[in-house]
Amino acid sequence: MECLDVSLEIIETFGAVSIACAWAMAKGALDRSHADVAVAISGVAGPGGGTDLKPVGTVVFARVVRGDGIEPEGELKRFEPTSRADIRREATICALELLLP
Numbered sequence: 001m002e003c004l005d006v007s008l009e010i011i012e013t014f015g016a017v018s019i020a021c022a023w024a025m026a027k028g029a030l031d032r033s034h035a036d037v038a039v040a041i042s043g044v045a046g047p048g049g050g051t052d053l054k055p056v057g058t059v060v061f062a063r064v065v066r067g068d069g070i071e072p073e074g075e076l077k078r079f080e081p082t083s084r085a086d087i088r089r090e091a092t093i094c095a096l097e098l099l100l101p
Helices: 008-014 019-031 084-098
Strands: 037-043 058-065 073-078
Touching: 008 019, 019 037, 019 058, 019 073, 037 084, 058 084, 073 084
Parallel strands: none
Antiparallel strands: 037 058, 058 073
């Protein structure tokens, strides 16, 4: 919250695993860097921590591009909860794809 200036209100309202939170994280990263694009990921990789609304394998992504002026981009995906490592690997691939032109 402190490093990326994500408000407590966002986390309390939507949760840490939400598109709103991921977008705030990406925007905070962009605002605090000289980068042209920032990507953020939040999710439940397991093995525990899942809920009925956000089961293990739920991952959200957001991308913010400097000077883009368009609506924020965010996406929620549900990966098969095979293992924590598999979920993290799949999420990393998705995040890297968000950086492609």
